[in-house]
Amino acid sequence: MADPSSPAVHPDRHHLDAASRPFDPARLPPKDEVGAAGFFALDLRVGRVTDVEAFPEARDPAWKLTVDFGPHLGTLRTSAKVTNYPAEDLLGRQVVGAVNLGRKRIAGFVSEFLVLGGLEPDGTVRLLEVDGDLAPGSVVG
Numbered sequence: 001m002a003d004p005s006s007p008a009v010h011p012d013r014h015h016l017d018a019a020s021r022p023f024d025p026a027r028l029p030p031k032d033e034v035g036a037a038g039f040f041a042l043d044l045r046v047g048r049v050t051d052v053e054a055f056p057e058a059r060d061p062a063w064k065l066t067v068d069f070g071p072h073l074g075t076l077r078t079s080a081k082v083t084n085y086p087a088e089d090l091l092g093r094q095v096v097g098a099v100n101l102g103r104k105r106i107a108g109f110v111s112e113f114l115v116l117g118g119l120e121p122d123g124t125v126r127l128l129e130v131d132g133d134l135a136p137g138s139v140v141g
Contacts, residue, residue: 024121043100044116044140045069046130047076052087055079057107063087064109065095070137073099076112082125094130096140 021027051066061083068075076099082090097113104111117125 021121023119023123040141041100042098045073045097045099046134046136046138046140047073047095047097048136049090049093049095050075052090054087055107055109057109059107062106063090065090065115067095067097067113067115068136069097069099069113070135073137077109078111078113078115079106079109080115080125081123082115082117082127084124085127093127094134096128096130 047067047069049065050068051064053064053066055062055064058079058081060081062079062081063083063085064077065080065082066075066077076097078097096116098116099113101114115127117127119125
């Protein structure tokens with residue numbers, strides 16, 4: 001994540017100034033070491049997108065995604081700034097989600113997990129790819 005004190009990032013509004021390239025890898029120092037326990041505390045799972053809805057109430061362009069995470073976790077919903085993908089390309093796609101971060105209300109919508117992706121220098125999200133067809137709920141480690 002970019003330095004919150006940077007003028008390119010406005011944490012109170014969760015809005016980026018894309019022109020300033022806030023996620024340029026050449027400008028981002030590594031984060032502090034958290035150790036294996038910090039990583040393994042995250043519950044990262046593979047899920048399949050079952051529904052995509054427009055989210056016009058969101059401050060920045062976003063989709064509401066419904067994702068099947070298998071029999072133990074069930075179906076969870078999230079708001080994702082991945083409108084660089086058409087809805088039809090997201091439907092049926094496997095994604096990776098952090099499912100134990102807690103819920104967050106975004107413009108009246110309750111987001112239940114964080115979908116993971118790599119960030120282009122301007123903040124555009126490129127979703128992580130799953131190699132092969134894994135069962136919904138498969139653990140990422």
